[in-house]
Amino acid sequence: MTPTLLGRWQSRLFVLATAGLLWTLLVTPLLPVGFATVSETYASTFAAIGLTAGVGVLLWEPVYQFLQQFRWEKDWPAMFTLLEGIPEGALVFFLLRDVLGFDVRLVPFLIHFGTTWLVVFLCLHGPLRVVSVRWRFRGGRLL
Amino acid sequence: MPINHFAKGVKTVPTTDSSRVLAPPAPPGWDERAPELPDFLLTSPVWTDELVHESGIPVVDVPFLTVGGGMGSFAMIDCLRIAGVPTNQMKVLTNLRHPWENYAYLTGVSQLPPHYRIRSDASSMPDNIWGFPSYAVRRAFRSRSPRGFIAPLWNVLTENVFTDYWTPLAGEVFDGMRREADRVGYWDCVAHGQARMVRRRAGGGYFTVFTTQGAHKQRVVYRSGYVHLAVGYPSIRFLPDMQDYRARHGSGHRFVNAYEPHEQVYTDLVARPGTVVVRGGGIAASAIIHRLLNDREQHGAATRIVHLLRTYVDGPHGPSRFMRRRGRLGWAHQGFNWPKAAWGGQLKVRLEKLEGEDRRQLWELMAGSTTPYRRGWQRQLAQARRDGVYTAVGGVIDRVDRAEDDRLAIVYRDNATGTPRTLAADFVVDATGLIGDLRSHRLLHDLVEVSGAARNLWGRLDVSPGFEVRSLRNGAGRLFAAGAVTEGAYYAPADSLLGLQYAALRVTDQLAELGFCHRIGSGRSIAQWCRRMRGVAP
Numbered sequence: 001m002t003p004t005l006l007g008r009w010q011s012r013l014f015v016l017a018t019a020g021l022l023w024t025l026l027v028t029p030l031l032p033v034g035f036a037t038v039s040e041t042y043a044s045t046f047a048a049i050g051l052t053a054g055v056g057v058l059l060w061e062p063v064y065q066f067l068q069q070f071r072w073e074k075d076w077p078a079m080f081t082l083l084e085g086i087p088e089g090a091l092v093f094f095l096l097r098d099v100l101g102f103d104v105r106l107v108p109f110l111i112h113f114g115t116t117w118l119v120v121f122l123c124l125h126g127p128l129r130v131v132s133v134r135w136r137f138r139g140g141r142l143l
Numbered sequence: 144m145p146i147n148h149f150a151k152g153v154k155t156v157p158t159t160d161s162s163r164v165l166a167p168p169a170p171p172g173w174d175e176r177a178p179e180l181p182d183f184l185l186t187s188p189v190w191t192d193e194l195v196h197e198s199g200i201p202v203v204d205v206p207f208l209t210v211g212g213g214m215g216s217f218a219m220i221d222c223l224r225i226a227g228v229p230t231n232q233m234k235v236l237t238n239l240r241h242p243w244e245n246y247a248y249l250t251g252v253s254q255l256p257p258h259y260r261i262r263s264d265a266s267s268m269p270d271n272i273w274g275f276p277s278y279a280v281r282r283a284f285r286s287r288s289p290r291g292f293i294a295p296l297w298n299v300l301t302e303n304v305f306t307d308y309w310t311p312l313a314g315e316v317f318d319g320m321r322r323e324a325d326r327v328g329y330w331d332c333v334a335h336g337q338a339r340m341v342r343r344r345a346g347g348g349y350f351t352v353f354t355t356q357g358a359h360k361q362r363v364v365y366r367s368g369y370v371h372l373a374v375g376y377p378s379i380r381f382l383p384d385m386q387d388y389r390a391r392h393g394s395g396h397r398f399v400n401a402y403e404p405h406e407q408v409y410t411d412l413v414a415r416p417g418t419v420v421v422r423g424g425g426i427a428a429s430a431i432i433h434r435l436l437n438d439r440e441q442h443g444a445a446t447r448i449v450h451l452l453r454t455y456v457d458g459p460h461g462p463s464r465f466m467r468r469r470g471r472l473g474w475a476h477q478g479f480n481w482p483k484a485a486w487g488g489q490l491k492v493r494l495e496k497l498e499g500e501d502r503r504q505l506w507e508l509m510a511g512s513t514t515p516y517r518r519g520w521q522r523q524l525a526q527a528r529r530d531g532v533y534t535a536v537g538g539v540i541d542r543v544d545r546a547e548d549d550r551l552a553i554v555y556r557d558n559a560t561g562t563p564r565t566l567a568a569d570f571v572v573d574a575t576g577l578i579g580d581l582r583s584h585r586l587l588h589d590l591v592e593v594s595g596a597a598r599n600l601w602g603r604l605d606v607s608p609g610f611e612v613r614s615l616r617n618g619a620g621r622l623f624a625a626g627a628v629t630e631g632a633y634y635a636p637a638d639s640l641l642g643l644q645y646a647a648l649r650v651t652d653q654l655a656e657l658g659f660c661h662r663i664g665s666g667r668s669i670a671q672w673c674r675r676m677r678g679v680a681p
């Protein structure tokens with residue numbers, strides 16, 4: 001799929017709200033968080049998902065879309081989507097810990113964020129085309 | 144040797160590679176042997192039921208008709224089957240035995256036989272409207288070794304960044320289509336023969352005159368509400384200099400076009416040293432040069448190649464920092480025929496919104512001969528440059544003549560200086576396939592001249608963004624067109640595997656609104672995808 005800005009926003013929100021949330025629900029209780037309660041852990045993993053959605057829409061997607069303009073094909077290779085996880089993860093971790101004051105630890109965060117990113121990545125490269133046959137012809141727009 | 148289905152008894156030239164296609168599928172000629180249609184039909188653009196009845200030609204009712212039977216018709220039938228239309232509601236009128244026949248023929252002669260890579264991505268799948276799981280995933284799961292499993296997946300993950308685009312083999316595409324055709328019952332819809340004309344019917348819908356194939360040609364008139372035209376190229380046009388050469392010298396075996404059988408060129412060049420001029424900068428030119436260089440490496444040919452390019456590209460080119468295409472040493476490089484976003488990204492969205500001169504500008508910016516950057520080809524070319532057996536020059540041919548020694552004397556004008564230069568060569572292979580005017584195709588000629596179909600800014604059929612021939616809408620009836628005949632309208636990659644599927648999907652959506660089929664919404668899409676994965680009928 002070669003995205004448009006609208007398509008980027010919609011795809012990100014849709015996949016995070018479906019596969020991303022579902023995966024978070026499943027994986028959170030299994031994270032190595034020491035003595036933190038399940039509800040505390042859920043609060044921070046859900047916050048991580050929410051931040052990924054929010055910061056993505058407001059900051060990252062417009063940046064990616066701008067960078068895409070320098071490409072003749074106006075495409076966004078799969079590799080880029082996978083690598084986006086690194087700066088995005090770092091920013092979300094920093095925001096969670098230092099701005100919102102969550103007690104997040106690096107290892108559980110990496111496991112949760114990393115696997116969720118992978119799930120989202122996989123959904124974007126196949127399954128979403130089954131949910132909507134038109135998605136890939138509309139620059140990633142679902143509506 | 145593969146069995147030659149199309150030219151029984153005709154001797155084929157021995158080849159250095161025996162797996163290529165040599166005989167063309169029966170061309171959609173002009174059905175001279177069938178009796179003429181009565182004048183009262185020929186002259187009236189709109190026919191009534193009574194008029195047709197009077198002519199005595201049998202009338203067959205079928206709600207949906209697609210003319211062509213190539214890749215475009217296949218995509219259309221596949222999509223409508225998925226949208227719930229039974230096979231007895233649709234007909235495919237074609238001169239082809241199977242939908243990939245013309246494609247296989249054209250790719251075969253232009254040196255992309257079934258075991259070669261074609262030029263579309265892993266998810267441009269004529270046999271799978273979802274494009275998932277892609278050809279690359281399919282190849283990975285069929286592989287027997289860990290390396291064979293990982294290689295295609297790694298390639299699609301890193302394509303166009305660390306690696307070249309992953310592309311399927313032509314044979315993989317054909318095999319998949321055969322399976323899908325069996326699954327959806329495509330063969331039940333096919334009627335072999337030639338469609339002669341499509342006319343509007345008084346009261347809505349269309350009449351399509353059809354002549355059946357075989358010894359007893361029979362004429363039938365199909366009456367249908369919806370007609371889809373996927374007739375491919377109106378014709379493949381040869382450049383005037385080639386036609387001129389052939390007119391003057393009769394035999395054309397030294398000056399050939401890439402899209403006609405020219406195996407003798409390669410055979411001859413393996414037998415004795417020679418010089419060949421290849422004209423054009425597209426994928427066909429790459430494939431031909433690749434073949435010539437392979438013959439050098441594998442069969443000891445001593446061929447020298449002069450590559451003549453009308454536009455010699457010596458670096459990245461384009462009007463602005465944001466619209467700059469890669470290129471070097473003569474070639475313009477691009478993964479596919481169009482920039483990738485023309486299929487479904489921002490370029491597609493932009494083109495759809497433009498009209499008139501603005502639309503023309505974007506078309507022209509995106510068009511042009513390009514070839515994919517493939518590392519293997521690049522290495523081979525670099526070696527050939529070093530060995531002095533391959534030279535690319537910017538210039539245009541002025542004249543080609545037969546020299547005393549039966550070779551060719553070519554006069555070309557150098558782009559840099561504009562001075563005429565002469566060149567002696569054994570062969571010229573013209574790899575610039577030009578698409579003929581609509582008028583060179585009988586049915587399209589009739590559609591434009593008699594029915595008054597409007598043309599777009601490229602002179603092709605003017606279709607809506609939904610591929611409807613708006614000028615011939617008739618009551619509840621709809622006429623659609625897909626493929627090369629619609630270039631110049633709102634969708635650039637119309638003549639591509641994925642573009643034909645996009646057209647099919649757009650047509651299906653409109654037919655769903657008219658109540659002919661179901662809309663492929665999420666529920667149906669998921670259910671149908673599951674059926675496809677299980678290999679059961681839609």
Ligand SMILES: Cc1cc2nc3c(=O)[nH]c(=O)nc-3n(C[C@H](O)[C@H](O)[C@H](O)COP(=O)(O)OP(=O)(O)OC[C@H]3O[C@@H](n4cnc5c(N)ncnc54)[C@H](O)[C@@H]3O)c2cc1C
Nearest residue numbers: 211213214215238245261262263337338374375626639640
């Ligand atoms: C050499 C070559 C390589 C290509 N490679 C790629 C690629 O790698 N990837 C990609 O996406 N696209 C590729 N394309 C572009 C495109 O996918 C093909 O051209 C494709 O075959 C177009 O399908 P179609 O249905 O429009 O035409 P076709 O497949 O040519 O089918 C149309 C058929 O209609 C028949 N017909 C015409 N008039 C009548 C009539 N009146 N009655 C009955 N039958 C009629 C014709 O005989 C023809 O066989 C390539 C094209 C060429 C020429």
